[in-house]
Amino acid sequence: MKAASGRIRIIGGHLRNSRLNVHDLPGLRPTPERVRETLFNWLAPTIAGVRALDLCAGTGALGIEALSRGAAAVQFVEPERAAADALRENLARLKAQGADVAMMDAMHFLRGTPRPFGLVFVDPPFALQLWTPLAQQLEQGGWLADGAQVYVEAPRGSAFALPPNWMLHREGHAGDVRYALYRRSQTVPLS
Secondary structure, three states: OOOEEEEEEOOOOOOOOOEEEEEOOOOOOOOOHHHHHHHHHHHOOOOOOOEEEEEOOOOOHHHHHHHHOOOOEEEEEOOOHHHHHHHHHHHHHOOOOOEEEEOOOHHHHHOOOOOOEEEEEEOOOHHHOOHHHHHHHHHHOOOEEEEEEEEEEEEOOOOOOOOOOEEEEEEEEEOOEEEEEEEEOOOOOOO
16 A cells, blocks of 8 residues: 555544544545534534444545544445555544445445435545435435435536435535535425
């Protein structure tokens, strides 16, 4: 495996100030610290005890931040062996409890037996443009608990379709990136 080329910091919870080794891998784009801080401020009232799914996990920074702040468990999904191995190493070094890493493609994972999650991170490599198919599979496949929250990170101005019952809760921008938190409603709103 390539040596770590950088480090990012966990910003809150019991793992606060822990560093994650970040390897130089194609398409790996860790969510910036400022964006993670904003997101987890939004999630603060609901993070304790939640079961989370970190699709296209990469460094796992989002899922590890969730564990640090009280999530009961996080399922990480990462198809690239080097990134999955680095994620496992970081989780072991931090002695993170409640974490599982599946080394597979996110769409393949979502074709498996569903387990409802209360929080899902959808932050695929931008070049793959997976937002619409991942969102559809999450919604139709039984992967979302009632009232689940879904975080979506994408290039600013990108066009993709999300299920109509995902209500925008909060959003922000950082450079060329748009990030948003949606809440899943049981019913589709009337237009």
